Amino acid sequence: MNQETQEIAEPGTRPEPSGEVRTFTMLLSSTPRGARLARLLAVDTLRSWGLPEERAGHVVAELAANAATHGRVPGRGFRLTLYVVGSTLRVEVTDTRGDRSPVLREPGAGAESGRGLLLVDALADRWGVGEGRFPRKTVWAEIDLSPPERDSSRSGDLGG
Template identity: 40%
Template sequence: MDRYDVRNYPPRQDSVAAARRRAAWLAVAWGQPEMATDVALVTSELTTNAVLHGSVADRYVRVELRLTGALLRIEVTDPKGERRPEPRRAADDEQYGRGLQIVGALAQRWGASERVVGKTVWAELAGRGPR
């Protein structure tokens, strides 16, 4: 059985925590508790990037999760299509700059899709399938 959830969040830092909690809860509710931590972390990183680099005042960030079989896909859409995600090497003393490396380490694959307005950054994680 496929599962799907979508929520819109205001472009504020507290939205990151809300999206992270919801993603972890959904992974457990959808029978994939072993994925909850990774799903929460990937959702947090993608949502943080959207809020920091892709947000526009009064335009929401959309977080979608879809479970199809054993594959859980996380999509985060923001209104700034001109700001494409690019992994970078952060210096040891930098606080930021490692998010996409974390996403790449946890996800089977990830990428970005252009939209008419904005972009969607997505990641796919593999679980154990339906229960």
């Protein structure tokens, strides 16, 4: 059975360092369909929270695809969890193949796969793997949500 926990903020609000925590978690099937659904749910949740979703959507897609492909155990799903604490989004994907840790490596020139963790490494500010209660493992990634510095040379003054 799928389980969901979600706390929704007002649209257009940004996380503040006040200690507010937002969470979303869902158990999904370890299938390509479950991996696609993980991305769609993450993007929809982040939009409802008024947060940027493009980078996180790609990170979720890669981690969920890895869980469905490499972390699959027949009859067991994977869990997607999103946390926003202060100005950091943490994405966690937990599967039941604790015996298989992901490895960041350069794929061969002709390889048709093997670039997922390279994308996660490029898009996330931090990522890693945590061991859970056997046989679980959690692959996590964090994205800083701090707004970009304003460019003072583009203040809207047309100069005249």
